[in-house]
Amino acid sequence: MRVELEYTQKGQERSAAGTLVSVGPEFVVLDNASNSFAVPIAGVTRMKMLDLPLRLHVAGNDGKPIDRTRLGMAYLRKGITWIPEYTLKIASADEAELVLRGTIVNEAEDLVHCDVHLVVGVPTFLHTDYLAPIAIGQAIRTIGAAVAPPQVSTQIMNRAAISNTIRADQFHGVVEKPVAPVADTLPAAVGNLPQLGGAAATDYTVYTRKDLTLRRGEKAIVTLFTRRIRYSHVYRWESAAPMKHYLVLHNKTDTAWTTGPCLAVTDQRPLSEDLLRYTPMDGDCEFPVSTAINIAHRRSEVETSRKMKAHSPARNVFLDLVTLRGTARLRNFENRPARIVIDIPVPGKPVEATNGGALNVDSTKLKLLDRRGSVNWQVTLERGESKELTYVYERYVPSQ
Numbered sequence: 001m002r003v004e005l006e007y008t009q010k011g012q013e014r015s016a017a018g019t020l021v022s023v024g025p026e027f028v029v030l031d032n033a034s035n036s037f038a039v040p041i042a043g044v045t046r047m048k049m050l051d052l053p054l055r056l057h058v059a060g061n062d063g064k065p066i067d068r069t070r071l072g073m074a075y076l077r078k079g080i081t082w083i084p085e086y087t088l089k090i091a092s093a094d095e096a097e098l099v100l101r102g103t104i105v106n107e108a109e110d111l112v113h114c115d116v117h118l119v120v121g122v123p124t125f126l127h128t129d130y131l132a133p134i135a136i137g138q139a140i141r142t143i144g145a146a147v148a149p150p151q152v153s154t155q156i157m158n159r160a161a162i163s164n165t166i167r168a169d170q171f172h173g174v175v176e177k178p179v180a181p182v183a184d185t186l187p188a189a190v191g192n193l194p195q196l197g198g199a200a201a202t203d204y205t206v207y208t209r210k211d212l213t214l215r216r217g218e219k220a221i222v223t224l225f226t227r228r229i230r231y232s233h234v235y236r237w238e239s240a241a242p243m244k245h246y247l248v249l250h251n252k253t254d255t256a257w258t259t260g261p262c263l264a265v266t267d268q269r270p271l272s273e274d275l276l277r278y279t280p281m282d283g284d285c286e287f288p289v290s291t292a293i294n295i296a297h298r299r300s301e302v303e304t305s306r307k308m309k310a311h312s313p314a315r316n317v318f319l320d321l322v323t324l325r326g327t328a329r330l331r332n333f334e335n336r337p338a339r340i341v342i343d344i345p346v347p348g349k350p351v352e353a354t355n356g357g358a359l360n361v362d363s364t365k366l367k368l369l370d371r372r373g374s375v376n377w378q379v380t381l382e383r384g385e386s387k388e389l390t391y392v393y394e395r396y397v398p399s400q
Contacts, residue, residue, distance in 0.1 A: 001020050004048040005030065005044055023041075027039060080105070096247075097228055099225070101222065104214060112213050230252065236341045243295050244292060251279045252281075261275060296331040303324050305323040306320055310396070319369070321395075327390050343375075353375045371396070
């Protein structure tokens with residue numbers, strides 16, 4: 001922001017104006033494109049904002065002038081962001097330590113002894129590229145043109161013109177003095193501004209870092225939490241793809257987990273690195289580890305029957321109805337029981353499955369030659385156990 005500071009130095013009244021570059025423990029640095037000024041903070045007597053001057057007309061509840069008060073300012077600012085990163089340390093057969101660190105990138109302004117709240121979620125700020133309506137005139141006309149229909153835009157511009165004609169001497173009984181004293185608390189300072197807490201903010205999780213100092217252009221890595229969590233194993237086999245091994249992380253902590261890269265280690269050795277996805281409290285997430293080389297799996301299919309010219313969609317066009325039987329064979333070579341989720345897509349209509357297999361059809365593929373479906377199982381194999389799963393499906397093919 002561009003400001004003008006009036007200050008006292010060596011018994012003389014002075015002033016300096018320019019872009020606010022930084023605020024240090026003793027000096028404020030201003031730059032006006034040709035010179036830089038270091039203004040002693042202790043000598044500052046007045047600050048004026050050059051880009052957006054604000055004039056406050058305030059009266060006490062009894063109409064009497066008010067001598068002193070505390071004035072706060074809240075605003076939206078681009079240029080500060082944070083990137084989450086996890087470390088998952090395997091501690092035992094079913095427990096792990098999850099550490100969340102955040103890399104804070106500050107390209108906006110100096111943060112000095114600030115309480116920083118890192119938000120999980122994306123609040124919507126529609127008008128971040130517009131000035132607030134307090135800047136009556138071009139700013140409010142810009143907002144009106146951006147979001148309002150033509151008839152409303154005309155009313156806004158007319159009201160802006162009316163507001164510009166109001167003179168300070170028309171505020172009868174109002175004095176241009178600071179606002180009334182308020183409690184020295186953040187809620188009192190922000191008043192009715194929206195907060196992240198409460199019933200309307202259940203989509204957000206906030207990590208807070210107290211007393212952080214981070215200058216403009218600097219980056220910082222901070223530890224946000226360390227939690228002991230429980231985990232389990234699951235194996236997923238999707239037809240032609242190799243079977244994958246996943247760790248199922250159970251979030252029984254007091255906070256949601258945001259999406260971020262995660263490095264899993266065991267005995268100080270890297271185990272896997274992938275994306276840990278957003279997980280609410282009491283939810284589970286699957287973290288990929290590797291290809292499951294210790295779960296042997298094989299699939300085969302055979303044709304069991306064919307009904308020649310079962311359907312004729314047009315003259316001299318015939319389709320055969322073919323029935324196929326598939327077999328999926330598994331054997332567990334792990335030293336622990338293995339929970340396996342199997343999803344086998346089929347190019348037709350599934351009609352039968354053993355071992356409690358679920359039959360599904362693709363409702364977007366219902367034409368006879370385009371029919372698609374899948375067969376799904378969830379099975380648990382003990383150490384050294386083998387299992388054979390079978391399924392049957394039908395498909396139409398052109399007659400030859």
